[in-house]
Amino acid sequence: MTDLYRLLPEEVEKLVIDMGYDRYRADQILLPLYYKFPKDINDIPQLPKKLREELTEAGYTIGSAKETHRVVSEDGDTTKLLLELSDGSSVETVLMQYEPTKIGGHPRSTICVSTQIGCAMGCVFCATGQMGFETNLKAEHIVSQVIHFAEILEKRGEHVTNLVFMGMGEPMANYDEMIRAVKILTHDRGFGLGQRHITISTIGIASGIEKLAEENLQIGLAISLHAPNNELRKKLVPTAGSHSVEDIIESGRKYFKKTGRRVTFEYALMEGINDSPEIANELAKLLRGNGSHVNIIPINPTAGDFKRPSEKNVLEFERILRQSGVNCTVRVEKGTEISAACGQLRTDIIG
Numbered sequence: 001m002t003d004l005y006r007l008l009p010e011e012v013e014k015l016v017i018d019m020g021y022d023r024y025r026a027d028q029i030l031l032p033l034y035y036k037f038p039k040d041i042n043d044i045p046q047l048p049k050k051l052r053e054e055l056t057e058a059g060y061t062i063g064s065a066k067e068t069h070r071v072v073s074e075d076g077d078t079t080k081l082l083l084e085l086s087d088g089s090s091v092e093t094v095l096m097q098y099e100p101t102k103i104g105g106h107p108r109s110t111i112c113v114s115t116q117i118g119c120a121m122g123c124v125f126c127a128t129g130q131m132g133f134e135t136n137l138k139a140e141h142i143v144s145q146v147i148h149f150a151e152i153l154e155k156r157g158e159h160v161t162n163l164v165f166m167g168m169g170e171p172m173a174n175y176d177e178m179i180r181a182v183k184i185l186t187h188d189r190g191f192g193l194g195q196r197h198i199t200i201s202t203i204g205i206a207s208g209i210e211k212l213a214e215e216n217l218q219i220g221l222a223i224s225l226h227a228p229n230n231e232l233r234k235k236l237v238p239t240a241g242s243h244s245v246e247d248i249i250e251s252g253r254k255y256f257k258k259t260g261r262r263v264t265f266e267y268a269l270m271e272g273i274n275d276s277p278e279i280a281n282e283l284a285k286l287l288r289g290n291g292s293h294v295n296i297i298p299i300n301p302t303a304g305d306f307k308r309p310s311e312k313n314v315l316e317f318e319r320i321l322r323q324s325g326v327n328c329t330v331r332v333e334k335g336t337e338i339s340a341a342c343g344q345l346r347t348d349i350i351g
């Protein structure tokens with residue numbers, strides 16, 4: 001069985017040509033796939049019946065995701081879904097909607113997709129990390145998370161504007177499937193989302209960052225740093241051993257040099273762990289002058305014992321970074337009360 005959502009547009013084209021049909025038949029498959037969201041090959045009536053039958057006989061399918069649970073935040077801006085994928089596994093995907101930040105701007109509908117079920121990185125403050133690793137998602141299952149939300153939004157006259165690979169899992173640990181999904185989602189004959197509207201978030205797998213830099217894509221990169229030195233980082237990200245803070249900063253620098261895309265360092269701020277003025281100064285020293293941006297994320301409540309710092313401490317941390325010349329922002333959290341925010345996704349406790 002091959003899911004049509006797995007195929008790049010040029011692969012769909014090759015498929016129809018190999019089956020003896022004209023090239024234009026590929027677009028008769030691709031256009032409905034990404035704009036009409038059919039659930040079955042027979043839901044594409046413009047395709048000749050013979051071609052639909054031949055595709056089905058050859059084992060081609062359309063593997064949509066099925067929604068098994070939905071939670072919406074009180075303000076209606078965040079929707080978390082538990083989706084059953086075509087292989088029977090379940091994954092969480094989140095939609096976050098934002099008002100325009102400036103006059104004349106457009107509202108944003110950002111989908112936070114998952115690339116794995118569970119995660120092997122074991123970050124101590126992350127609910128997904130505490131689940132352990134279950135499996136890598138296939139490209140078609142990453143794509144179908146986006147398609148599912150695209151269909152929901154289309155019914156409201158809206159559309160997906162941004163995509164962040166920040167859901168369950170470490171995208172670089174499932175590189176080939178992740179990048180195949182990115183190429184399908186950004187292809188102008190596929191889902192057609194602008195490359196600049198996509199951000200990949202990684203715990204800092206240097207080899208993956210370097211590979212991504214070579215893809216010649218204009219994708220944003222977010223690196224989860226969380227600590228300015230290796231000793232503290234290893235306590236928070238136990239698998240960080242082979243990726244030192246210095247290696248990570250260097251791979252971010254190379255990514256910026258190669259792509260021209262600014263790199264964001266994510267910093268989950270935890271009371272009494274990594275929020276002191278001394279640590280802020282150490283972080284500032286590390287990042288000063290390299291053009292990067294720090295996104296401070298006051299930690300969300302998860303199963304662990306970590307606490308969100310007081311607002312005063314968050315502002316002081318931000319002030320020290322700014323005063324040292326490091327660009328930074330404090331993330332506006334969405335969906336905390338429905339456990340849809342960063343580090344809160346897991347498949348067994350939706351709700």
Ligand code: SF4
Pocket residue numbers: 119120121122123126127128129130167168169170203343
């Ligand atoms: S924070 Fe990201 S990399 Fe770390 S355990 Fe959670 S999902 Fe994995």
